[in-house]
Structures are given as C-alpha cells and as structure tokens.
Amino acid sequence: xxxxLEIKDLKKSYGKKxxxxxxxxxxxxxxxxxxxxxxxxxxxxxxxxxxxxxxxTSGDIIVDGISIGVETxxxxxxxxxxxxxxxxxxxxxxxxxxxxxxxDFDEQVAISMLNKxxxxxxxxxxxxxxxxxxxxxxxxxMSRKAKLYLLDEPIGGVDPAARDxxxxxxxxNYNEDAVVIIATHLIGDVEKVLDEFIFIDEGKxxxxxxxxxxxxxxxxxxxxxxxxxxxx
Amino acid sequence: xxxxLKDDRPVYTQLVEIxxxxxIKNIFSPDSKLPSVRELAAxxxxxxxxxxKALVELEEEGLISSVRTTGKFVxxxxxxxxxxxxxxxxxxxxxxxxxxxxxxxxxxEIKDLVDRExxxxxxxxx
Amino acid sequence: MLGKLIKYEFKSxxxxxxxxxxxxxxxxxxxxxxxLLNIQLFFSDGILITTYVLMIxxxxxxxxxxxIQRFYKxxxxxxxxxxxxxxxxxxxxxxxxxxxxxVWLFGxxxxxxxxxxxxxxxxxxxxxxxxxxxxxWNSFMFQYGLNSGFVITNLVxxxxxxxxxxxxxIYCAMAIGHLFNSNRIxxxxxxxxCLYFTVQFxxxxxxxxxxxxFGGGLNFLSEVSDIFVLNVINIQxxxxxxxxxxxxxxxxxxxxxxxxxx
Numbered sequence: 001x002x003x004x005l006e007i008k009d010l011k012k013s014y015g016k017k018x019x020x021x022x023x024x025x026x027x028x029x030x031x032x033x034x035x036x037x038x039x040x041x042x043x044x045x046x047x048x049x050x051x052x053x054x055x056x057t058s059g060d061i062i063v064d065g066i067s068i069g070v071e072t073x074x075x076x077x078x079x080x081x082x083x084x085x086x087x088x089x090x091x092x093x094x095x096x097x098x099x100x101x102x103x104d105f106d107e108q109v110a111i112s113m114l115n116k117x118x119x120x121x122x123x124x125x126x127x128x129x130x131x132x133x134x135x136x137x138x139x140x141x142m143s144r145k146a147k148l149y150l151l152d153e154p155i156g157g158v159d160p161a162a163r164d165x166x167x168x169x170x171x172x173n174y175n176e177d178a179v180v181i182i183a184t185h186l187i188g189d190v191e192k193v194l195d196e197f198i199f200i201d202e203g204k205x206x207x208x209x210x211x212x213x214x215x216x217x218x219x220x221x222x223x224x225x226x227x228x229x230x231x232x
Numbered sequence: 233x234x235x236x237l238k239d240d241r242p243v244y245t246q247l248v249e250i251x252x253x254x255x256i257k258n259i260f261s262p263d264s265k266l267p268s269v270r271e272l273a274a275x276x277x278x279x280x281x282x283x284x285k286a287l288v289e290l291e292e293e294g295l296i297s298s299v300r301t302t303g304k305f306v307x308x309x310x311x312x313x314x315x316x317x318x319x320x321x322x323x324x325x326x327x328x329x330x331x332x333x334x335x336x337x338x339x340x341e342i343k344d345l346v347d348r349e350x351x352x353x354x355x356x357x358x
Numbered sequence: 359m360l361g362k363l364i365k366y367e368f369k370s371x372x373x374x375x376x377x378x379x380x381x382x383x384x385x386x387x388x389x390x391x392x393x394l395l396n397i398q399l400f401f402s403d404g405i406l407i408t409t410y411v412l413m414i415x416x417x418x419x420x421x422x423x424x425x426i427q428r429f430y431k432x433x434x435x436x437x438x439x440x441x442x443x444x445x446x447x448x449x450x451x452x453x454x455x456x457x458x459x460x461v462w463l464f465g466x467x468x469x470x471x472x473x474x475x476x477x478x479x480x481x482x483x484x485x486x487x488x489x490x491x492x493x494x495w496n497s498f499m500f501q502y503g504l505n506s507g508f509v510i511t512n513l514v515x516x517x518x519x520x521x522x523x524x525x526x527x528i529y530c531a532m533a534i535g536h537l538f539n540s541n542r543i544x545x546x547x548x549x550x551x552c553l554y555f556t557v558q559f560x561x562x563x564x565x566x567x568x569x570x571x572f573g574g575g576l577n578f579l580s581e582v583s584d585i586f587v588l589n590v591i592n593i594q595x596x597x598x599x600x601x602x603x604x605x606x607x608x609x610x611x612x613x614x615x616x617x618x619x620x
Contacts, residue, residue, distance in 0.1 A: 073445040084439035212242040221239035
C-alpha cells in the first residue's frame, strides 16, 4: 500500500522555543495510528503542520509523494479540535460546500449518516448543540474518500455514547488504503481501534510501535504503558 | 455474548475467542454468511485490520471460509465446530487444573470435588 | 475554484449588505411616497441631508469593516481552518475576498447615489443646483476636450484602482501582523501605519521627480498647466496600481508560505 505520509527532519519553533522536532516518521497505508501525548505535547502542532495550517520552521512533510500544498489538500481530510464550519450555514449548505470543493466527497454517504442521526439538513449549525455540531463535522470529514485523515481530538469532551458513535463512524468509513491519524490524550477510549501508536512529549517522539505487539510483549494496554511512560 | 475486550492481551486473540464462541453458541450458525470485516469491526469497535487478522486465524482453524467475491461464511462442517468446541474446552480445563493444582488439589480430588458439586447443584445453578 | 470561492464569499456577505441596502431603499421609497402624497414630514431638509450624509459615511465604513473582517476571520482567523484546508490556491483566496469587497463597495456607492438622486431629483429641492452642476460639468468637459463617457470610465477605473489599493493595503498589513507570534492585531495596526507613511513618502518623491522633469522646477505649484494636473492624476493612478500589486504579492506570499494559524 506504500507510504502515505512521510516526515523528515521536521522542526517547528516559536522564537527560541521548540514546539516540534521529529527526525523521521513514516505512515503506511491502511493503518489507524494514534498520536498520543499529554496536553501541549505537540499533537495539534503536528496535525496542523500536515494539514498546511502551520508552516514548518524546517524539514519536509510529504503526503502521497507530494509536498504540502493544494495537491495534498485534495487528499487530506482534516478534523480540527474546534468548530470550524461557518455557523450561519445550514447542514445542507455545508454539504454543498464540501461537494463543491472536494472531489472525493461522497454526498450520499454524508446524507445517509446525517439522516440516521436524525439531523435535519435544513437546520442551521448555529442552533445545534456542541455535540451535534461535532458529529456533523466528523460525518463530513469521514464522508471523503481521502488518503490521509487527520483527526484532532475527535472524542474530546463527548459523552460515552457519542464517543462510541464517533469511533464506529471512523472505523466504518475511512478509505481502506488510507492512513487515519487520531490525535488524543484519551488513550483508553481509542486504543482498540488503533493499529499503531506514537507517544509524543514536548514535541519529540518518545515511542512508536504496533498496539498488538506491545500488548503481546508487555502484557499491558497502551493506556497503562502511557501512564508508566508519562508518570509525573 | 458481548465484545468485551481486556487490556492485557492482544485484541486480535481476544476477537478470535469471541467469534469462535459465537460460532459454537450458534449466534453465527453453520453455513451462514458473516458480516463484512468492516461491520464486524464496527460491532466490536475495533480496528478493521485487527478484525481481519482475527478472521484469518479463524480461517486457518477452518471455522470460517472465504468465498472469493461474496464474503466469509461459517463452515458447514458441524463436526469441525464440535472439534473446536472440544479444543477450547480442553484448553480451558487445562487452565482450571493448573489453578486447582496451585491450591494443592490432585487430579482425583478435583474429580471428586466436581462430582460432588454437580450432584448437590450448589455451584452450578445454570 | 476562484468562481466557487467568490460564490461563497457573496453568500456570506450578502446576509449583511442586502438588508442594509433594503433599509436604505425602503427609507428612500417611504420618503418619496409621503412626498407624492404631499404629507409633511416632521423633520426638516437639514435633518434629512444630515441623515443621508451619516448613512453614506456609515455604509462606506461598514463596507470596509466587513472587507477587513472577512479577510481576517476567514483566512487568518478561526474560519481559516476550513478555508486554508480547501484545495484552493492562496491567490484565489486573496482575490476572491478582494473582488467581493470591491463589488460591495461599488454596490454601496451606487445605492447611496441612487438614493440621493431620487431624493433630490424628485423632490426638486435643489433644482437650481442640478442645472448648476450640469453647467459646470459641461464647461469642464469642453475646456479639456473630453467627453462624459471617457471621464466616467476613468472615474470608475479610478474607484476600482483605489478600492483595490485600499483593501490590499489593509490585507497586507494584516498579513504582516500575522507574521508575529503574538499581539498580531497590534502588529497589524503598526504595519498599516508603516505602510501608509512609506507610501506617502514614495508618492511625494515620485511627484517631486515628475515636477523636476516636466513641471519646470521646484516652484511648479505657481504655474501648473491643465495637462500637468491630468498627468499627475494619471501618475498617481499608475503608482497606486503598482503599489497595490506589491501589496497583493506580499499578502499572497504570506498566506501561501508563512501561514501559522494558532
């Protein structure tokens, strides 16, 4: 399936303060990868660099053989950790927008998922609860047949039922050859959907491995391992 | 029957056991079509690759088979399922005996204990 | 993609401008109807004119504020998460904002002019003034051997160049402010002031050179010819155009190569 995302000597700093410093990382197609770390460890910085919202201080980010730019934005589906859709729009307006700009967006998939949740397409985003808005965002992002999904805290601050819904939506919708990167600090909640994980702290990769290998070798969950590695 | 997963072992080995038990218990009956990998993964809320790995293992056991385009089916050989049940039973019994030996029971004592308890019905309400 | 961006930009801004245009047209229409029915209003012509002047200032200010806010929020602010991850080129983002803002500026000017002309024209309040303006206009045209069509085209061109120049200067200042890690709004203001003074300096310098070469020296103010004045206007227009392109290139560079959405 080949390498979908490649990071080389990536550095991002603000003045003298380093926010991210990664020598080398490769993400193979068909994998769901957890980007795990405490708050402020550089997860969001990483995601934003790959989505093109931040400019690296130095180094290369290559998605499907292409440097970050218009061409990579066509194949990267990004879910920010905040509400990023225009509030004045109705759900159907946002669907139209995605359809207009993303050729890989599957309108039917999105509509059927929204219908299942009982979301009225004519309802404006402004009048929705925070949780509903988050689900709408996720549905739109997962309705694209992208090569790389970047999900920043998709389950942050939602109730357990919504969390299950979100995880189910992710695993049943991502493109099979794609890479899904889930950045979160809620490890216990996501670990069973992960193939691989990366521990990140203070902008540096602390550990990267396969979830099942770690369970087999160490006989413990990633969540427990995390608590050990990041013990205060 | 639930998709409850424990923390301390690889997810796929647990999935093999859970699906195996579902087949033994006829939740997935012989010769029936299994849900797709994606659907099973969504049911268990696990990664589809992990589910795939588990299914491959079950296929090696002979419990399920792939029909190229239509999907995966539970085997129609009921004998095979019975054998598998026996195999799991033996494995579980082994674990049980190990634990009893740790409590300083010998095989005769274990047998007696089991017989007595079964007769009185105290420990086996189901 | 540029067309689609412009479409969404209009959809977003329409919600602000159309109701306001509606209010102005409604207000004017009500005034006209009352007038035709010979109903006396409670307020005087003075108040009416003041209202219109305030309205024009208000709507022009609003047009600029919306232009600024759309660029800042939509590209450099929270909505930038969506806009900057769309597969569109950065120049398309900048240009779509610019075109939309300039069109609304025109819209605002036209709505205001229409409202005023309707008021003045139909009420006949300043009939004398109308013919006066006409006379002055015609003699002006005659004096310079120009025709109205040419002048109006030039005027429109001037407004377009000026509007592009003004919006791009603000965009550029905000983009420069964006280069800072903190206090970006303050930095944008400082950048604007710096740009303003730099441009003023360049402008004076260019005029000075022009005067030296064609105006017969430093005392050009005392003996200006009509052609000289027209040329000065043209030079300023060209100058503005060139500076506007500079602003555009700088803005585009920053959005493309130096974006850092926090």
